[in-house]
Amino acid sequence: MTKKGLIIRHVPHEGIAGFREPIEAAGYVLDRVDVGDPGFGRIDLGEPDLLIMMGGPMGVYEQAEHGWIACQLRRLAHRLEAERPTLGVCFGAQMIAAAMGARVYPGPAKEVGFDALTILDAESPLGQLADVPVLHWHGDTFDLPEGVELLASSAAYPHQAFRRGANILALQFHAEMGLDPRFEQWVEQWPEALAEVGSSPDAMRADHARLGPGAVDAGRRMVAQWLGELAG
Template sequence: MTKTGLIIRHVPHEGLAGYREPIEAAGYDLARIDVSDPAFGAIDLGEPDLLIMMGGPMGVYEQHEHPWIACQMRRLARRLDAGRPTLGVCFGAQMMAAALGARVYPGPAKEVGFHALDFVDPASPLRHLAGTPVLHWHGDTFDLPDDVDLLASTAGYPHQAFRRGNAILALQFHAEMGLDPRFEEWLRQWPDALVETGGSVEAMRALHRRLGPPAVAAGRAMIAEWLAGLPD
């Protein structure tokens, strides 16, 4: 029987990217909905076999500007309480932390660029990322929720990834990015983030060309192993 997967996209230029290949190879028939879709509020987030929430420039604490955040978080909390397979990336990971009762807030400084994680749990699927520079592009962080395992850290952002059991995986970084042409939209929309962190559009574009493909290869291996370990 085909398994169902639902991608929640918070902005058009932050999609599934490199993670699509291993998820479809694992047998998931993927659908997508944008939070701007009028039908989003009526979607049962507990129904899909796999829920995937991608990134976005908004903060979890900006619910007055984005009323859909509170609506999404209520439905997400019910799914997580039921232990249903869920993957969150960047803003998606922050939503998961908040739905599990943790605080989400601005970090000490923006973390933007390609660099390796300082700590990776070698007994987790993230072992595929050890030593491989992956894309970081975030300014928010979160406290670690109760009853989760910390899987990765950097010096500036010690809570880079966590899981609860085998079914719930939250990733602050972007190991899905490195081959997707939509990265040009990131560079167009947020050049100030590069300047703020001592970089430039040209330098980031060159890093993306050089470091992006191995980052995506490692990210795909991570996701494939995580999916293989999901409970039946």
């Protein structure tokens, strides 16, 4: 039987990128919906065998500016209650936290650039990222929801990854990015974020070329392990 995966894309330049390969290799046929699509609000988010929610520059708390956020959160909460396999990346991870009842809010400072994580459970899928610099590009964080296991931290943001059971995984960072040409749009759109952390577009491009391939390779191993451990 065909397994169906649905990607929710919050902005066009934040797609599934490097994660596509291991998800398709695990037998999922992927479809995608943008939050701006006319039919987005009518999609049953509980139906796909796998739901993948990607990043975006908005905050979960900006619901007055983005009416689809509250709509997505309500449907996501039902999916999470059913323990349906769900992966959230950056804004997607924050949406999982919010749908579980946790607070999402601006963090202490921007975290932008390639840096390794502190892995708290080396046997978990996050163990694949041990000592591997991965891309961070965010300024929001979240309280840890009840009943989840914290899997990774960084010096600036202690809540970098968590899971609930085998089927729900939230990643604050971007281990999918490092080979995708859309990264250039990130650099062009948010130069102020680079300046805030003392970097520059040229420095970020150089780091992306040097560290990106290794980050994506490790990210693919992480996702492959997670998919292989999903509960039936």
